[in-house]
Amino acid sequence: MRRSVAVVSGKGGTGKSFVTCNTAIVLAGAGFKTLIVDADTTMASVEIIYGITPQKTLQDLVSGEAKPEEVLYSGPNGVLIVPSGARLKRRIRPSELDAAIASVLEVAAPDFLLIDAPAGLDAEVLTAVMMTEAHLVVCNPEITSLADAYKVKSVLSGRSRYLGAVLNKIGRIELSKFRVANLIGPILAAIPEDARVRDSINCGTPYVLKYPESMVTKQILRVAGAIAGVDLYLKKETRWPGFLRRSK
């Protein structure tokens, strides 16, 4: 595996799952075998964003009611998905999460693993971060969210490498980039507020596939590029799937 990354946030609603899901599609579209694990068992949303209806989920794997290959689903661009299950059966213990992800990794053998961690700083988040070699924080440009992001960054430092922050839903921000970057930086991407994000979630078509030329997609490319360690860009001559390629 090239790299494993946990995507975390201070509070819910920052757009963490949106960023994770769309980043995974970009990586998969660039030819990397990408696995996304929805570890947010209380607020699962990966399956909603991808528009899939899974029969077996991470919760079934943990409870021994499914094998690893039964909880792996193929999404857009061939991204591999382990959904959490939108209906909570029971809270998953950190050790169970650890074992479940390890068993899926053996079967899937991905180039990149992205874990969509729950919001906050619970044990599941720490487990997700400690299982991965790096983590990134998704936050919004409001004061409270920035302070949360700073807190998360501080608490998780030393547990895995901090890749940086993704500032999401930027409308009118009145703090300078220099000041924000100094607090939670490096800023991997700055994603503007865009009503089309909600539309894409509502219709179950991932945003980067629906609006490949938009500012939001360009920023998602930056996140994926930071994870992959290469520049990624839009391949204009072909359409979905596989509309992205690696730079030389």
Add this chain to the structure above:
Amino acid sequence: MAGIFEEIEMRIPAPAGKILGKQACFDFGGWDAEGIKGAICISFGTGWVAVERGRVIAAFYEDSQEQLFGIDALSRLCQSSISAELYECDGRLLETLVRIFPEISIKRSYRDLMLEIRSLDLIDTIVGPKFVEPAASIPSGAVSQESEVGLVDEHDNGRVANLEEYLSKIGDFTGIVEASDGGLNFSFWVREGKIVAALMDDGGIKVGGNSVLYFCGIPAKVRRSPWQDPPPEARCSENEKEVRALLASLETV
């Protein structure tokens, strides 16, 4: 802070803890910073300096005309003999302040700084204002701008690898920089090298003001044009209240 300056609220507050004493005419040159144990904050009506074991950690200066940070602030405070209050330094607050306002940071030896500041004073005394070239004879931004207005920028047929970096090194240009990467269109109103307003449009969303500066780290084709007043929604300014709120929220972290 309970002291003679408490009625003045500075933009960046002094990291002052327990008061240690007052001095009617503080003399930077004659002050023995090396002899100080721990960290102290020297607070003046127009600014403050934080010193720890012979090292100046940070400084800030503010009057009705301007705000100065770091060494510039220290130099200004050194120029006048002013009454001062000495406080124990609130290390946690200082750390937070440096994090939010990194421009106040100095982190250099007090002795070296005093030597440097005195040398600058000396040069100023020797050279004097009569040797300074009058501003009118120096080619201004407006003159250099004239030759570039309406032309594609000189960088590789107008293409720049990073728009943000290009804007940060634009010199004393005054005018409008228009940029596009094919899908995104930007306009920056630049006055003497400083971005005062900005707009971005990707065909679906339009963003104006400070926010645009978060999005411009991309390759683009740029073009300069003469100055025109920007629309109100494009104006870039940092909200003082938000900075203060951020500062307050971090103190609880």
